[in-house]
Amino acid sequence: MSLGDPIPRRDGPLKVAGRATYAADQHPQGIAYAAPVLSTIASGEVLSIDTRPAMQRAGVLTVLTPDNMPALGQLTDLKGGTLGEPRLPLSDRLVEYDGQLVGLVVAESLELANEAAALVQIVYAPGTPRSEIERSSDRFRPKDFYGIAELQTQRGDVDEALSASPFRLQHSYETSVEHHNPMEPHATTALWEGDRLIVYDSTQGVISTRNVLAHFFGLPAGNVRVICPYVGGGFGSKGYVWPRTILAAAAAKATGRPVKLALSRQATFSNNGHRGRTIQTVSLGADQLGRLIAIRHHTLTQTSLAGVHVEPSGIATGMLYACDNVAVSHEVARVTTGSPTAMRAPGEASGVYALECAMDELAEAIGMDPLELRRRNHAVSDPETGKPFSSKHLLACYERGAQAFGWSRRDPRPRSMTANGMLIGWGMASATYPANMRPSSARVEAEPDGRFVVTAATQDLGTGAYTILAQIAAAALGVPVEKVRCELGDSALPEATLSGGSSTSASVGSAVHEAALKLRTQLSAGGAPMAEAHHEPGELEKQYSAHSFGAHFVEVAVDPELAVIRVRRVVSAMDVGRILNHRTAQSQIRGGVVWGIGMALMERTGFDPATGRLVTRNLADYLVPVNPDVPEIQVILIDEPDPHFGPIGARGMGEIGITGLPAVIANAVWHATGVRVRRLPIVIESILHQL
Amino acid sequence: MTPPDLSRRDLIYLTASGGLLGLGAPGSNAEAESQQAQARPEKRSVELTVNGERREFQIAPSVTLLDALREHLELTGTKKGCDHGQCGSCTVLVGGRRVLACLILAISEHQGEPIETIEGLARDDGVHPLQAAFVAHDALQCGYCTPGQIMSAIGLLREGRPADDDAIREGMAGNICRCGAYEGIVAAIRSISAGGVE
Numbered sequence: 001m002s003l004g005d006p007i008p009r010r011d012g013p014l015k016v017a018g019r020a021t022y023a024a025d026q027h028p029q030g031i032a033y034a035a036p037v038l039s040t041i042a043s044g045e046v047l048s049i050d051t052r053p054a055m056q057r058a059g060v061l062t063v064l065t066p067d068n069m070p071a072l073g074q075l076t077d078l079k080g081g082t083l084g085e086p087r088l089p090l091s092d093r094l095v096e097y098d099g100q101l102v103g104l105v106v107a108e109s110l111e112l113a114n115e116a117a118a119l120v121q122i123v124y125a126p127g128t129p130r131s132e133i134e135r136s137s138d139r140f141r142p143k144d145f146y147g148i149a150e151l152q153t154q155r156g157d158v159d160e161a162l163s164a165s166p167f168r169l170q171h172s173y174e175t176s177v178e179h180h181n182p183m184e185p186h187a188t189t190a191l192w193e194g195d196r197l198i199v200y201d202s203t204q205g206v207i208s209t210r211n212v213l214a215h216f217f218g219l220p221a222g223n224v225r226v227i228c229p230y231v232g233g234g235f236g237s238k239g240y241v242w243p244r245t246i247l248a249a250a251a252a253k254a255t256g257r258p259v260k261l262a263l264s265r266q267a268t269f270s271n272n273g274h275r276g277r278t279i280q281t282v283s284l285g286a287d288q289l290g291r292l293i294a295i296r297h298h299t300l301t302q303t304s305l306a307g308v309h310v311e312p313s314g315i316a317t318g319m320l321y322a323c324d325n326v327a328v329s330h331e332v333a334r335v336t337t338g339s340p341t342a343m344r345a346p347g348e349a350s351g352v353y354a355l356e357c358a359m360d361e362l363a364e365a366i367g368m369d370p371l372e373l374r375r376r377n378h379a380v381s382d383p384e385t386g387k388p389f390s391s392k393h394l395l396a397c398y399e400r401g402a403q404a405f406g407w408s409r410r411d412p413r414p415r416s417m418t419a420n421g422m423l424i425g426w427g428m429a430s431a432t433y434p435a436n437m438r439p440s441s442a443r444v445e446a447e448p449d450g451r452f453v454v455t456a457a458t459q460d461l462g463t464g465a466y467t468i469l470a471q472i473a474a475a476a477l478g479v480p481v482e483k484v485r486c487e488l489g490d491s492a493l494p495e496a497t498l499s500g501g502s503s504t505s506a507s508v509g510s511a512v513h514e515a516a517l518k519l520r521t522q523l524s525a526g527g528a529p530m531a532e533a534h535h536e537p538g539e540l541e542k543q544y545s546a547h548s549f550g551a552h553f554v555e556v557a558v559d560p561e562l563a564v565i566r567v568r569r570v571v572s573a574m575d576v577g578r579i580l581n582h583r584t585a586q587s588q589i590r591g592g593v594v595w596g597i598g599m600a601l602m603e604r605t606g607f608d609p610a611t612g613r614l615v616t617r618n619l620a621d622y623l624v625p626v627n628p629d630v631p632e633i634q635v636i637l638i639d640e641p642d643p644h645f646g647p648i649g650a651r652g653m654g655e656i657g658i659t660g661l662p663a664v665i666a667n668a669v670w671h672a673t674g675v676r677v678r679r680l681p682i683v684i685e686s687i688l689h690q691l
Numbered sequence: 692m693t694p695p696d697l698s699r700r701d702l703i704y705l706t707a708s709g710g711l712l713g714l715g716a717p718g719s720n721a722e723a724e725s726q727q728a729q730a731r732p733e734k735r736s737v738e739l740t741v742n743g744e745r746r747e748f749q750i751a752p753s754v755t756l757l758d759a760l761r762e763h764l765e766l767t768g769t770k771k772g773c774d775h776g777q778c779g780s781c782t783v784l785v786g787g788r789r790v791l792a793c794l795i796l797a798i799s800e801h802q803g804e805p806i807e808t809i810e811g812l813a814r815d816d817g818v819h820p821l822q823a824a825f826v827a828h829d830a831l832q833c834g835y836c837t838p839g840q841i842m843s844a845i846g847l848l849r850e851g852r853p854a855d856d857d858a859i860r861e862g863m864a865g866n867i868c869r870c871g872a873y874e875g876i877v878a879a880i881r882s883i884s885a886g887g888v889e
Binding site: 025111115 | 769808
């Protein structure tokens with residue numbers, strides 16, 4: 001057995017037996033249930049809250065409102081944690097979006113809590129909602145994306161280069177507000193033991209959650225324990241700490257009882273983040289050989305009234321292709337919605353969509369094969385930083401993907417390919433996502449029976465962390481993987497980073513690798529049976545630009561009469577560094593592709609422009625791909641270890657699968673129908689009248 | 692046991708006011724129910740046969756089968772994904788048929804019919820072949836929809852052998868997997884479909 005072996009998912013047996021316990025599966029002794037009271041206006045103020053009808057119900061323990069919510073710590077200096085909504089729940093009477101938490105009922109039973117929440121009487125002074133970017137003049141230009149990437153950049157002279165380009169085009173592309181909708185709605189079970197707080201939370205970061213709770217409740221970090229052995233999907237929506245976690249802890253403190261707060265699906269739409277809508281304008285200039293001379297990429301997106309998160313759509317634009325003149329800019333409008341947050345490939349999912357649609361339009365304008373256009377603009381080193389890439393096999397992705405798909409048989413003319421009365425379209429696009437590495441620790445212990453246990457305060461969102469971390473440890477220890485198990489998802493374990501930005505393999509994996517090597521050395525010298533390691537990006541990582549790359553190829557079929565669009569097959573070739581487990585890796589890419597199908601053809605959160613209220617707050621109105629929507633997805637993994645990124649050379653792969661895919665579908669729809677749709681999702685109405 | 696004496700009117704009233712709707716549309720908050728609130732029917736006795744075991748307990752008439760399983764019987768293998776019958780995470784078998792546990796009341800005409808949940812699926816040797824197939828085909832990632840997928844697949848296979856993969860996909864269309872493990876789910880069901888299932 002070695003690294004990369006496709007061993008079955010370690011957490012599989014528990015999950016198929018229904019024995020994996022999620023945050024809302026906890027039943028501590030004496031449990032009480034909480035139900036939120038959500039605002040029914042999108043903007044304004046709470047004038048009064050009458051909780052008496054709810055409190056009169058036998059079995060209702062308390063109703064927390066802005067009137068009686070205990071004061072929590074200051075909103076500054078969160079000591080290593082991040083709030084999804086930079087605003088404390090129930091701290092004032094302002095209503096800044098529909099579905100804001102304005103109260104919390106705690107009762108003896110779930111049904112009683114839900115009933116009592118409906119009895120809370122609120123009088124509002126409504127303000128003027130503005131849920132659409134177009135209606136908001138409150139705008140700003142963000143400087144950077146969490147200090148990771150600049151959001152206003154320029155190199156060369158774009159205006160000059162564009163006007164000198166033999167081929168140039170400019171188009172606007174739009175993406176919709178999207179919601180993560182993990183199958184596990186956000187949930188927290190909180191209990192106090194004296195001055196110690198224990199929280200079972202559905203989170204992508206037990207350490208971040210612990211730090212935020214310790215800060216707001218005025219406790220030493222050691223007095224807070226956040227436990228999360230399994231997460232029912234996160235995709236970014238459980239990355240930061242959202243109001244429910246803080247409220248559950250406050251409710252448990254107020255009642256002296258363990259409190260379970262499991263949000264309804266509807267409630268998860270309002271204050272657990274979303275991807276902001278984007279309106280992107282892309283200008284491309286190229287010469288007769290298809291070589292890019294200029295790129296301009298401007299993004300207009302949105303955040304909430306208090307929000308800081310913005311969808312950084314231009315984040316990959318300066319890096320993806322060789323081009324001397326590139327300008328990237330972002331502008332943000334404040335709207336009366338909940339706060340946006342990171343959602344699978346924040347920036348790349350929306351931005352590579354726009355750029356790769358524009359590239360397809362450029363290929364059409366020049367009369368060049370879209371794949372050949374990408375090849376001609378291949379960047380050997382990072383054109384933005386000038387640094388060499390740590391490792392890059394994008395050309396191999398193009399070649400192997402195209403070959404597996406049969407791309408050379410594509411007739412470039414739109415509407416030229418048909419099958420069984422359907423219009424057939426073939427599209428392709430590049431995919432990319434950065435390699436992220438953040439400080440993390442891990443411990444490896446030898447047990448008396450010859451087995452080993454890996455521990456780290458990371459979490460497995462369904463990504464395969466339990467499996468690959470055991471494989472990494474086993475390889476470094478030189479023992480069969482059956483002898484290694486992992487314990488994760490507990491803030492009492494060695495501190496590890498948030499599960500976000502596809503960073504776990506490189507961050508926690510590197511720490512596990514080093515701890516295991518250390519232990520191996522210790523054991524051979526008769527030393528202690530336990531070793532811990534801390535890993536963070538070093539000099540090596542600074543010298544290189546580290547990104548993953550890939551290429552997607554998709555076939556769609558469009559019904560010429562009904563305009564129904566079906567994805568018939570997908571080939572995705574991915575260069576993500578070393579593959580740690582070929583089975584779970586394939587699933588990660590497939591999952592990203594399925595998300596791309598959803599983004600391209602289904603997902604859109606709607607707001608009523610008159611009231612600013614959400615109109616798609618359930619899974620019948622907000623559509624996600626279901627089984628018949630998903631065809632065979634062939635995943636080709638290049639599996640070239642990255643020699644300049646961490647000790648293992650794995651760059652992470654949770655997010656790259658969605659990038660580029662919506663563009664491929666848009667490009668394939670054009671190829672099938674001759675209709676360019678520049679707004680996602682592409683639905684029947686988008687093309688019906690042009691077929 | 693005697694079926695509870697619950698009128699249709701009671702049921703409509705109760706379900707409309709909270710139980711089935713979960714939170715209701717966050718907007719229906721209130722519509723002033725304070726006077727009626729005091730007059731809710733008390734808890735009633737219910738007897739369910741879950742995974743072959745008879746369980747008798749007291750429950751409010753508005754409680755769904757899903758909440759009864761999860762919060763009253765502490766059988767948390769059955770998951771709540773939407774509480775609206777839109778995601779399939781709470782799929783269980785009642786009388787051998789696929790049912791969304793969030794859409795029926797615990798006290799209902801189904802009483803007396805055997806209820807099967809994910810916890811009751813494993814055989815004496817510890818695992819049902821379909822459970823093993825889900826692991827073998829990596830038909831899951833986060834695992835949250837998995838119990839519902841498996842129970843739904845058991846129901847599907849009992850309805851008759853699916854003709855092909857497309858029939859499996861259609862038959863499983865009511866079970867959302869946000870992680871996108873659909874190919875594995877189809878492969879796992881196909882592998883069992885060939886051999887038949889009890």
